[in-house]
Amino acid sequence: MASEERILVSVRLRPVNAREAERGDGSDWECAGPTTLMFHGNIPERAMFPASYTYDRVFNPECSTRQVYEEGAKQVALSVLSGINSSIFAYGQTSSGKTYTMVGITERSMADIYDYIDKHPEREFVLKFSAMEIYNEAVRDLLRPDATQLRLLDDPEKGTVVEKLTEETLRDKGHLLELLAVCEAQRQIGETAMNETSSRSHQILRLTIESSAKQFMGRGKSSTLLACVNFVDLAGSERASQTQSAGVRLKEGSHINRSLLTLGKVIRQLSKGRNGHIPYRDSKLTRILQSSLGGNARTAIICTMSPAHSHIEQSRNTLLFANCAKNVVTDAKVNVVMSDKVLLKHLQREIARLENELKFPRPTSCSNYAEALREKDELIKQLEGQLKELMEQKDTVQSQLDNFRRVTSDGNFNDHATRQWDQSNRSSESLPCSASEDTLSFDTYSDVYEEQDDLGSKGFDVSHVYNDYHHDVYHQKVDEHPMSSLHQPRNHISNRTQMYQPNRETSPEVPKEHCKEVQCIKINEFRRSRSDEEKHGENITYTSEGAIKLYTCDSEPSSDTEKTNNDESLVLKRCVISSRDSVLTRSRSCRASFMVIPNSWFDDSADMRMTPPGDILKYPHRRLEKVRRSMYSENGHCQNDLTLDCPVVSGKVASDMVIDKNTCNEEDGYANNKFSCITKVKEKQEDYCTSQLEGNQDNVTAEILDMKHAKNIDKDIFVANIDSPSRWPINFEKKQKEIIELWHECNVSIVHRTYFFLLFKGVKADNIYLEVEHRRLSFIHSSFIAGCEPNVTVTSSLRNLRHERDMLYKQMLRRLHLLERESLYSKWGIDLNSKQRRLQLSRRIWTQTDMEHVRESAALVIKLVEHLEKGQAIKEMFGLSFTLNQRAIRRPFSWEEEAAALQTLATWQCGWRLRPRSCGAWRRRAHQYASWRRHLRRKRRQ
Numbered sequence: 043m044a045s046e047e048r049i050l051v052s053v054r055l056r057p058v059n060a061r062e063a064e065r066g067d068g069s070d071w072e073c074a075g076p077t078t079l080m081f082h083g084n085i086p087e088r089a090m091f092p093a094s095y096t097y098d099r100v101f102n103p104e105c106s107t108r109q110v111y112e113e114g115a116k117q118v119a120l121s122v123l124s125g126i127n128s129s130i131f132a133y134g135q136t137s138s139g140k141t142y143t144m145v146g147i148t149e150r151s152m153a154d155i156y157d158y159i160d161k162h163p164e165r166e167f168v169l170k171f172s173a174m175e176i177y178n179e180a181v182r183d184l185l186r187p188d189a190t191q192l193r194l195l196d197d198p199e200k201g202t203v204v205e206k207l208t209e210e211t212l213r214d215k216g217h218l219l220e221l222l223a224v225c226e227a228q229r230q231i232g233e234t235a236m237n238e239t240s241s242r243s244h245q246i247l248r249l250t251i252e253s254s255a256k257q258f259m260g261r262g263k264s265s266t267l268l269a270c271v272n273f274v275d276l277a278g279s280e281r282a283s284q285t286q287s288a289g290v291r292l293k294e295g296s297h298i299n300r301s302l303l304t305l306g307k308v309i310r311q312l313s314k315g316r317n318g319h320i321p322y323r324d325s326k327l328t329r330i331l332q333s334s335l336g337g338n339a340r341t342a343i344i345c346t347m348s349p350a351h352s353h354i355e356q357s358r359n360t361l362l363f364a365n366c367a368k369n370v371v372t373d374a375k376v377n378v379v380m381s382d383k384v385l386l387k388h389l390q391r392e393i394a395r396l397e398n399e400l401k402f403p404r405p406t407s408c409s410n411y412a413e414a415l416r417e418k419d420e421l422i423k424q425l426e427g428q429l430k431e432l433m434e435q436k437d438t439v440q441s442q443l444d445n446f447r448r449v450t451s452d453g454n455f456n457d458h459a460t461r462q463w464d465q466s467n468r469s470s471e472s473l474p475c476s477a478s479e480d481t482l483s484f485d486t487y488s489d490v491y492e493e494q495d496d497l498g499s500k501g502f503d504v505s506h507v508y509n510d511y512h513h514d515v516y517h518q519k520v521d522e523h524p525m526s527s528l529h530q531p532r533n534h535i536s537n538r539t540q541m542y543q544p545n546r547e548t549s550p551e552v553p554k555e556h557c558k559e560v561q562c563i564k565i566n567e568f569r570r571s572r573s574d575e576e577k578h579g580e581n582i583t584y585t586s587e588g589a590i591k592l593y594t595c596d597s598e599p600s601s602d603t604e605k606t607n608n609d610e611s612l613v614l615k616r617c618v619i620s621s622r623d624s625v626l627t628r629s630r631s632c633r634a635s636f637m638v639i640p641n642s643w644f645d646d647s648a649d650m651r652m653t654p655p656g657d658i659l660k661y662p663h664r665r666l667e668k669v670r671r672s673m674y675s676e677n678g679h680c681q682n683d684l685t686l687d688c689p690v691v692s693g694k695v696a697s698d699m700v701i702d703k704n705t706c707n708e709e710d711g712y713a714n715n716k717f718s719c720i721t722k723v724k725e726k727q728e729d730y731c732t733s734q735l736e737g738n739q740d741n742v743t744a745e746i747l748d749m750k751h752a753k754n755i756d757k758d759i760f761v762a763n764i765d766s767p768s769r770w771p772i773n774f775e776k777k778q779k780e781i782i783e784l785w786h787e788c789n790v791s792i793v794h795r796t797y798f799f800l801l802f803k804g805v806k807a808d809n810i811y812l813e814v815e816h817r818r819l820s821f822i823h824s825s826f827i828a829g830c831e832p833n834v835t836v837t838s839s840l841r842n843l844r845h846e847r848d849m850l851y852k853q854m855l856r857r858l859h860l861l862e863r864e865s866l867y868s869k870w871g872i873d874l875n876s877k878q879r880r881l882q883l884s885r886r887i888w889t890q891t892d893m894e895h896v897r898e899s900a901a902l903v904i905k906l907v908e909h910l911e912k913g914q915a916i917k918e919m920f921g922l923s924f925t926l927n928q929r930a931i932r933r934p935f936s937w938e939e940e941a942a943a944l945q946t947l948a949t950w951q952c953g954w955r956l957r958p959r960s961c962g963a964w965r966r967r968a969h970q971y972a973s974w975r976r977h978l979r980r981k982r983r984q
């Protein structure tokens with residue numbers, strides 16, 4: 043265990059000797075404490091030198107050698123007993139007291155060492171003594187009588203060794219003293235002017251102590267401490283002028299000064315650190331003492347100096363040397379000598395460790411670093427890939443979010459419009475109760491169409507004005523869609539009517555979908571028809587007879603007309619067809635329910651309370667209670683009738699009423715029984731329709747018969763919705779196949795097919811959409827067959843389809859990479875070497891009706907039109923493209939076309955004719971459709 047420590051440096055002032063005192067050579071130095079030496083002399087160059095010097099210990103002339111030993115050498119000297127090499131130096135000018143000091147320190151050290159040995163009998167000590175001197179740069183063995191010069195050898199372990207140096211093993215303390223005496227006798231001493239017994243050589247006494255514990259005995263079996271302590275009495279630097287040496291003495295002095303100069307250099311260099319070159323080899327003194335100077339040894343230097351003023355220069359040199367020496371760091375450690383067995387074991391362990399390292403090299407080699415770098419590079423690539431994917435996903439989500447926002451802004455418009463309708467509704471509700479239902483509402487709804495015309499004439503886009511039933515579908519499906527919350531509320535009545543309200547300040551930014559509602563039509567069909575007949579009799583000559591009959595039936599006295607003294611009764615007339623009204627028509631009930639079945643009826647999750655506040659029919663429960671009471675008081679029966687007709691106006695009202703009757707009167711009672719009540723409503727409505735068909739055939743109009751004969755779809759829809767869930771998958775597949783075939787037959791828009799196919803995947807709630815689509819397609823198909831629909835000819839539909847394929851053809855280049863296109867060509871059996879491959883591919887899309895082809899077509903089309911049709915696709919789909927004019931693929935519908943479609947649908951569904959006094963296009967379409975209807979009826983009668 044090595045530990046760094048500095049050389050212990052002390053300065054000892056000897057007393058002024060007799061000679062100096064005789065000359066009056068007074069002392070310029072004073073010890074200002076245990077560590078500080080002060081200069082009091084008065085010399086010209088004083089300013090160039092410091093006045094005080096600090097060392098580890100400063101001994102004044104009165105200090106005894108014992109004290110010097112105790113405080114400046116003992117600790118270092120006795121380190122040898124602990125296995126640490128140590129050296130005690132005496133450095134100073136000639137006649138400064140080096141020998142005087144070292145003799146005392148050596149004797150006391152030896153004494154203490156032996157004392158220690160005596161006090162530690164448990165250990166066995168082996169002391170060896172050797173002595174040498176360096177005289178005129180020659181090494182001599184002081185224990186030999188001859189003056190043979192010894193060589194210095196460099197040993198890799200021990201460092202510099204003196205060849206053939208006598209090393210006496212000490213028997214005891216007396217033996218040591220004898221040897222010391224021999225050395226003293228052997229040492230070169232000469233007389234100079236300054237010192238009668240001047241040492242002319244550097245003397246090195248070395249005591250080597252080897253100790254081991256006696257307990258574990260013996261030698262070769264346990265560890266042994268081995269260290270040596272050097273007592274070095276240097277020859278004093280001298281000036282020839284002062285020593286008055288000549289001849290031999292001068293030569294000796296020259297060697298002495300030269301070796302001391304080297305020692306000074308080494309010490310000075312060591313004081314600066316061990317980085318530079320240390321000139322150990324410049325003298326035999328420094329070579330031999332190399333380990334003691336900054337090596338594995340503790341070192342103490344005692345600088346002796348004469349206090350005489352005449353030696354000021356030499357004294358300063360000594361102090362400068364001391365200054366350097368105190369900065370030298372040594373690296374002393376305990377020197378342990380292992381026994382053979384211990385050494386053998388130690389070496390065996392070391393060999394095993396090295397072998398293990400060779401077998402299993404540590405992963406710090408260059409190859410390992412390279413491999414680790416490669417792994418990190420791969421990891422970075424993976425992370426970059428993931429980051430890229432995340433960014434793409436983020437862009438996609440951002441795009442969707444933008445769409446949501448656009449839809450939200452649309453929904454806001456609806457809310458705004460709903461509020462407008464609400465306000466107007468309130469005014470409507472506050473109308474005189476005596477007014478008949480028909481006359482009351484006629485003007486309002488006649489204005490509706492004028493308003494719509496105005497909108498169109500103003501350039502407002504009222505495209506996608508689809509039938510109300512489809513709008514129900516739209517809302518229902520959209521509510522299921524994740525974006526449902528962003529769409530307008532379900533109450534179609536308020537939404538539908540709001541856009542026809544006489545708010546002529548309507549913003550031109552009215553979205554298309556906001557103009558699609560015409561629910562108001564059916565609500566007031568009877569009222570408006572009657573007024574229409576009265577006011578525009580000349581214009582209704584071509585309307586269906588059924589409609590006229592309806593008006594006639596409707597005009598029969600009813601309790602409604604008698605009970606118009608309050609709002610509730612008015613609403614009742616609006617909302618329901620009373621039991622007496624209900625005798626008029628089964629078809630009306632069916633028709634009404636078909637048209638306005640609340641979406642929530644088919645949606646368990648839907649909340650009946652969702653009716654917007656602005657709904658004309660959203661009466662407070664208290665008010666509904668009044669209505670109910672008034673009905674009961676008047677009819678006292680037929681809650682079924684009431685229930686059956688309620689859907690005409692609002693699912694909310696209907697459900698409220700049903701619950702009020704069937705479950706409880708509590709305000710919130712209906713919620714839990716919502717679905718069961720709805721089912722009952724449907725069942726009862728079917729029963730009611732059936733009974734009405736049987737018992738009131740005379741009152742059924744031709745329109746209703748048409749509807750019944752057509753497919754009795756209303757009933758189908760209800761039946762489908764209460765159909766067994768287990769049969770639904772089968773029914774779905776069957777219906778889906780039929781629809782696909784009809785699409786093919788009717789040349790329906792490819793985009794429409796795609797969106798429809800992809801969106802409706804067989805959930806039970808999809809049934810209604812499939813029914814509607816099936817019905818629509820059946821209608822178009824029958825139109826094709828009959829050839830009576832001028833707007834939907836095979837030729838025009840094919841032309842539109844071709845335009846659509848052209849659009850897809852163009853989109854391929856934009857949406858698909860070359861590799862993707864080539865892959866598709868191969869997949870779709872298109873020769874890669876053929877020409878116009880994209881065109882070929884576009885011509886093959888949606889050309890077959892097998893499911894695999896349909897799926898692939900849908901997947902391809904959705905990829906091509908994904909962004910192009912975004913926003914419009916939903917409208918297309920839920921509007922079910924019932925505009926019959928497939929030119930929408932190429933350009934948006936004009937309002938006239940939409941209006942025409944509206945006319946067509948309304949007439950088709952309701953058998954109810956719109957007033958053809960609007961714009962020319964609307965009128966023409968209405969006429970055309972009416973003609974077609976008459977043609978159909980004639981054919982059926984035949």
Ligand SMILES: Nc1ncnc2c1ncn2[C@@H]1O[C@H](COP(=O)(O)OP(=O)(O)OP(=O)(O)O)[C@@H](O)[C@H]1O
Nearest residue numbers: 056057136137138139140141142237240241277278
């Ligand atoms: N501290 C001291 N107290 C009393 N006398 C001293 C002291 N130091 C030295 N002396 C005396 O000074 C004289 C010279 O001392 P010493 O020989 O030890 O000097 P030195 O440094 O060894 O000289 P050199 O280098 O020439 O050998 C001796 O007679 C010695 O007794």
